[in-house]
Amino acid sequence: MHSIEFTLDDASDDAVRADWDALLAAGLPSAGSHRSATNRPHVTVLAATAVPTSLQDEAAARLLPLLPLPVRWGGLVLFGTRRLVLARLVEVDRALTALVHGLQQDAVDVAADPDRAWVPHVTLCRRLDPGQVGTALSVLPLLPEAAPSFTGLRRWDPVARRVTSLGG
Template structure:
């Protein structure tokens, strides 16, 4: 399976701290956490689109369509579980309609986009055994938060490079 290239929205410094607090809470509880992922490019983000490849035209469309909306506030709306026997734990985001429309426009320009539609979220933990889900939910709690998405980046897994757009 090819590695997925991505266009991603990044929160500002305050938003990064909100997400990293959740990562730390899970880590401190002895549960899987994105904090355990030590890759240099691992940072809180919201994926706009992932595909086996992205070109300069895809980057240009994303910068033109999304750039005018940044910075934009999104509200943390709850916790969701994605996957099968092991799940990915995410915080869902309530995004303004203009942002949702813009992301769908960007996604429509990428014919090989992974997944249909767009589910705005930030990932807190991957490959969590289902037996650990109650502990994850207890650890995370139910606090609301607002994140300000302030920039757009391109992730190229083949080159191992992230680049601001």
């Protein structure tokens, strides 16, 4: 899926990478095991089978003026039923949620149901077995110490396997 993503300030990026490392040290799946230069803690704004240049430009025009944007860490959350995704929620205001929902409505073949609420989060691990949840929760802090902010916007193109900074 093509995506447009917020990136985090340096201290928050470091905090998420510390979570990734803690999961790895505990022998658990971790987003940190993917060592590509394109792998970076982020919050996906939209994911779709295609992101036309016009939508990319619209997203940049609407979101970049907000940066840097202070947000808040939320708790840990699990998505899925058998092979779980463990993520850290990111709390944002209603105005940003409405703006993102509007961008999603304009996307081509949005990956998620376009009528579904945006759940801003940073993925910590994928393919977590339900039996591993307790261990994962025991090695992660309830909340990172650093107060997070969105400081950048980027685009992921899976076909070209390229990340393009849109600014910030």
